[in-house]
């Protein structure tokens with residue numbers, strides 16, 4: 001596994017690919033995202049993920065404090081893959097320290113490397129903090145998302 005230092009500053013967030021040893025930290029972060037799951041469930045999902053999924057964690061001061069999930073999709077009507085950020089959350093105790101920004105930088109780098117020209121995400125209307133974060137990071141609101149329970 002090759003880790004990528006997002007910045008060279010001391011104690012700056014550091015993004016890398018997640019592995020089994022991160023299961024407990026990931027479960028804690030998913031709970032904060034509002035999607036609780038057990039450590040065992042996380043481990044199983046990491047083991048059987050599709051090949052176009054990348055699970056990244058951010059470390060700060062030697063602790064895992066954030067996660068981002070990048071998935072690539074291949075719409076038939078487009079010639080290039082599209083990058084989708086399907087999860088992003090940082091630990092409530094380390095917000096506003098650049099952790100999400102560092103994760104997003106690494107997600108964008110990997111998405112570009114995979115040939116994607118666009119990165120998008122779905123975000124619930126009630127997540128005001130996240131909206132402010134995405135706007136500050138240069139995302140535009142361009143589409144509506146429609147949901148129907150199946």
Ligand SMILES: CC(C)(COP(=O)(O)OP(=O)(O)OC[C@H]1O[C@@H](n2cnc3c(N)ncnc32)[C@H](O)[C@@H]1OP(=O)(O)O)[C@@H](O)C(=O)NCCC(=O)NCCS
Pocket residue numbers: 032033087088089090091094095096097098099100101102121122123124127128129130132133134136137
């Ligand atoms: C949204 C979230 C990921 C941001 O994480 P974070 O680690 O605090 O973000 P960063 O510190 O990297 O923020 C970078 C910049 O984004 C902007 N930003 C981040 N949170 C913001 C907020 N609540 N309001 C306004 N701007 C914000 C700021 O410009 C900030 O830079 P600054 O702190 O130097 O001013 C975090 O609040 C979170 O996990 N929320 C709960 C889960 C969630 O809603 N996830 C998104 C699901 S779609």
